[in-house]
Structures are given as C-alpha cells and as structure tokens.
Amino acid sequence: xxxxxxxxxxxxxxxxxxxxxxxxxxxxxxxxxxxxxxxxxxxxxxxxxxxxxxxxxxxxxxxxxxxxxxxxxxxxxxxxxxxxxxxxxxxxxxxxxxxxxxxxxxxxxxxxxxxxxxxxxxxxxxxxxxxxxxxxxxxxxxxxxxxxxxxxxxxxxxxxxxxxxxxxxxxxxxxxxxxxxxxxxxxxxxxxxxxxxxxxxxxxxxxxxxxxxxxxxxxxxxxxxxxxxxxxxxxxxxxxxxxxxxxxxxxxxxxxxxxxxxxxxxxxxxxxxxxxxxxxxxxxxxxxxxxxxxxxxxxxxxxxxxxxxxxxxxxxxxxxxxxxxxxxxxxxxxxxxxxxxxxxxxxxxxxxxxxxxxxxxxxxxxxxxxxxxxxxxxxxxxxxxxxxxxxxxxxxxxxxxxxxxxxxxxxxxxxxxxxxxxxxxxxxxxxxxxxxxxxxxx
Numbered sequence: 001x002x003x004x005x006x007x008x009x010x011x012x013x014x015x016x017x018x019x020x021x022x023x024x025x026x027x028x029x030x031x032x033x034x035x036x037x038x039x040x041x042x043x044x045x046x047x048x049x050x051x052x053x054x055x056x057x058x059x060x061x062x063x064x065x066x067x068x069x070x071x072x073x074x075x076x077x078x079x080x081x082x083x084x085x086x087x088x089x090x091x092x093x094x095x096x097x098x099x100x101x102x103x104x105x106x107x108x109x110x111x112x113x114x115x116x117x118x119x120x121x122x123x124x125x126x127x128x129x130x131x132x133x134x135x136x137x138x139x140x141x142x143x144x145x146x147x148x149x150x151x152x153x154x155x156x157x158x159x160x161x162x163x164x165x166x167x168x169x170x171x172x173x174x175x176x177x178x179x180x181x182x183x184x185x186x187x188x189x190x191x192x193x194x195x196x197x198x199x200x201x202x203x204x205x206x207x208x209x210x211x212x213x214x215x216x217x218x219x220x221x222x223x224x225x226x227x228x229x230x231x232x233x234x235x236x237x238x239x240x241x242x243x244x245x246x247x248x249x250x251x252x253x254x255x256x257x258x259x260x261x262x263x264x265x266x267x268x269x270x271x272x273x274x275x276x277x278x279x280x281x282x283x284x285x286x287x288x289x290x291x292x293x294x295x296x297x298x299x300x301x302x303x304x305x306x307x308x309x310x311x312x313x314x315x316x317x318x319x320x321x322x323x324x325x326x327x328x329x330x331x332x333x334x335x336x337x338x339x340x341x342x343x344x345x346x347x348x349x350x351x352x353x354x355x356x357x358x359x360x361x362x363x364x365x366x367x368x369x370x371x372x373x374x375x376x377x378x379x380x381x382x383x384x385x386x387x388x389x390x391x392x393x394x395x396x397x398x399x400x401x402x403x404x405x406x407x408x409x410x411x412x413x414x415x416x417x418x419x420x421x422x423x424x425x426x427x428x429x430x431x432x433x434x435x436x437x438x439x440x441x442x
Contacts, residue, residue, distance in 0.1 A: 046428065048432070060090065074292045084125075084433075102157075107421075118152070124375055127139065127373075147340070170378070184419075191399075206389055214386065278308055293314065296312070298313070329358065
C-alpha cells in the first residue's frame with residue numbers, strides 16, 4: 001500500500017501545497033454549490049508540494065519488486081521523456097491526486113458523475129491502432145490494464161491534462177489549450193447524446209471511413225503493414241535455417257530463472273497443441289507505467305500457417321482505480337479480463353490472463369497493425385482533430401461501460417461549465433507535472 005502524498009497521522013491524508021509557483025501562488029477556494037466555473041478566477045497552479053513526491057516515488061518503486069537494472073531503466077526513461085513520461089509512468093499518483101489535493105478542481109460539475117466503467121489511463125500515449133479479429137483496423141484505446149469503475153470525471157481529467165501537456169510540449173499557448181479542451185468536451189457530450197439514441201459500435205474505436213487526419217493516415221499505414229514487415233524487424237534467420245529473435249539492445253536471451261518463470265506461465269496459458277514455440281526472448285525497456293516489469297516474447301507458429309506470430313506476455317500493474325497498492329501480486333485478473341468486455345475492446349484470439357508466482361500476466365498478439373501517433377510532430381490543427389476523435393472514442397467507451405443516459409443526465413446541458421472546469425484542472429495538473437519533473441530531475 002502506498003500512502004498518498006501528504007499523508008500524516010495528525011492531518012488529513014492529502015493536503016494542498018502553498019508553495020508559490022511561477023503560474024500562481026494561490027490555492028483555489030473550495031468549490032461552491034453554485035455553478036460558477038473555476039476558470040473565472042485566475043488559472044490555478046500546482047496544488048501539492050513536489051518535494052513530497054521524492055519519498056513517494058522511492059516507496060512506489062520499491063514495491064514493484066524490480067531489479068536495480070530495471071529501476072535504472074525507469075529512471076532513464078523518465079529523464080529522457082520529460083513531464084509527459086512522468087505523467088504516463090504513475091497512474092496511481094494521478095488517482096491519489098484526484099482524491100486529494102485536486103479533489104476540488106476534479107469535480108467538474110456540482111454533482112458527482114455516475115459510477116461507470118472507465119478506461120482508467122486514457123492519456124494520449126494509450127491510444128493507437130489495433131486489428132479486430134474480423135481483421136478490421138480501428139483507432140482507439142490500445143491499453144486496458146487500468147480499466148476499472150469510477151466517475152467519468154477521472155477519464156475526462158486524465159485525457160484533458162494530456163491534451164494540455166501536448167500544448168505545453170509544443171509551446172502553443174493558452175488559446176490552443178482552450179480550443180482543444182472545448183473541442184474535446186463538446187464532442188464527448190455530443191457523442192454521449194447520440195449513443196443515448198443509437199447504441200455505440202460493439203468494437204471500441206474509429207474505422208478508416210470515420211477517421212480524420214492524423215488518425216486516418218495512421219490507420220492507412222497500419223492496414224498496409226504485413227506480417228513479413230513485422231517479422232523483419234524482430235527476427236532473423238539462424239544458422240540452421242530457422243527463424244529466431246534478433247537479439248541485441250532491445251531483445252535479450254532468457255536466463256535460467258526467467259526460463260523457469262516463463263515455463264510456469266506457459267503451463268497456465270496452455271497454448272493449443274497445434275502451436276509450436278520457435279523461439280523466446282525478453283525485453284525490459286518497453287511500456288510506460290509497466291516499464292521494467294517482466295515482458296516476454298514468443299515466436300509461435302500454428303500448424304498450417306505459413307508465417308509465425310509474435311506473442312507478448314507482460315506483467316501487469318494493479319488497477320489504480322481499485323487499489324493504492326502497486327505490488328504486481330495485487331493485480332486482480334478478473335478485473336483485467338472484465339475490462340476488455342466492459343469497454344468493447346477489439347478481440348484478440350491469442351489473449352489470455354494468467355497468474356504467476358510474482359503477479360498477473362497478460363498474453364496478447366504483438367500485432368503488425370499496432371501503432372500510435374508521434375505527438376511531437378503534430379500541428380495545432382491536427383491536434384484539434386485529434387481532440388475530436390479522442391472524445392468520440394472515450395464517449396463510446398463510457399457508453400459501452402454503462403447506460404449513456406446516466407452520463408447525459410449528469411452533464412445536463414452544462415457543457416460550457418464542464419469545459420471551463422476541465423480546462424482549469426488540466427492546466428493546473430500539466431503545470432504540476434512540469435514542477436514535479438523539475439524537482440525530481442533538475
């Protein structure tokens with residue numbers, strides 16, 4: 001169990017920081033019941049002390065059970081990835097902040113939203129292309145590890161802060177941030193209302209015929225990828241004429257203990273008898289929040305198929321919506337499986353969820369169609385269109401995960417207020433990540 005930042009026996013579990021910042025030294029007043037947007041006051045800055053993040057992070061990382069090498073990889077990725085990588089790495093920190101120092105700002109409307117199934121970690125990096133079992137490529141949520149139950153505010157805040165981070169990354173200014181958040185909330189509300197009349201598609205995501213740029217181009221690119229293209233990046237021909245993994249900086253040979261663990265996982269997974277494992281390897285520098293956790297790859301070929309597939313078996317973190325304990329052993333395998341069904345995730349015939357001696361593992365195909373946008377190359381116009389499509393997917397996920405009428409009635413025509421308050425939260429939290437990063441690594 002990780003205590004929230006600011007937890008002390010003699011005071012409330014989470015406290016606001018009164019440390020002056022470059023953006024604001026004022027802590028916003030508690031929310032009133034009147035429908036007055038928080039953005040009518042001056043834009044709030046960070047709401048908690050970044051100094052307290054240092055021991056929190058140390059405590060968190062210790063509970064992951066990682067090797068010194070894996071911990072060094074996480075630190076390296078954080079330093080190189082900047083505030084955006086910091087935001088991706090700690091979904092638990094975000095959930096604790098929502099329930100603590102950001103509780104007032106995260107209450108986007110006077111009434112709390114209904115309890116629904118949430119994506120849980122819907123920052124921009126967790127959206128991309130996937131291929132459904134009917135072979136259609138869609139763009140949508142591509143990581144379901146953190147799916148859980150909660151109010152829609154949580155997902156809206158997670159996505160909103162990610163959009164404002166994008167603006168800060170590009171130095172686009174306040175006007176663009178306002179446009180992205182207004183576009184995002186308008187489209188979310190619009191699609192929620194539509195799904196009250198017509199149920200959303202059963203498979204979560206946007207197809208090529210529905211997509212705008214830059215998503216449209218990404219889907220077209222994903223559709224063109226062949227299995228030969230994928231295998232050429234991951235494999236090479238061995239001396240005996242056999243296909244094997246291309247070992248190097250990214251992919252590594254398993255040691256004895258890793259082989260033993262993988263054998264145990266495979267005994268639980270129970271691959272079909274007509275599937276032969278041609279090779280195996282591991283990788284420790286992939287992922288965001290799960291970077292450094294165990295991640296294995298199989299080169300597997302089904303009898304009668306001309307080419308093998310790549311299968312990924314990755315250790316999964318517990319859902320931060322469900323628990324404050326990051327110990328991988330506390331991951332709930334049933335919640336992980338349910339999450340895919342709740343949101344209507346594209347189906348993967350290879351997908352399995354199993355428990356090992358050190359936690360829960362997810363097996364899935366490493367699809368050739370899997371890809372994501374390079375956000376550092378986006379224009380502000382492309383970001384505007386991306387915000388529209390992001391909102392559509394999130395509305396679809398929420399409509400799949402609950403009765404959309406509940407969400408529509410919660411918004412109740414207060415779209416403008418929702419947008420203003422989401423901008424206030426998102427601006428504050430993006431500034432918080434900048435301040436946190438400076439404290440940790442500068």
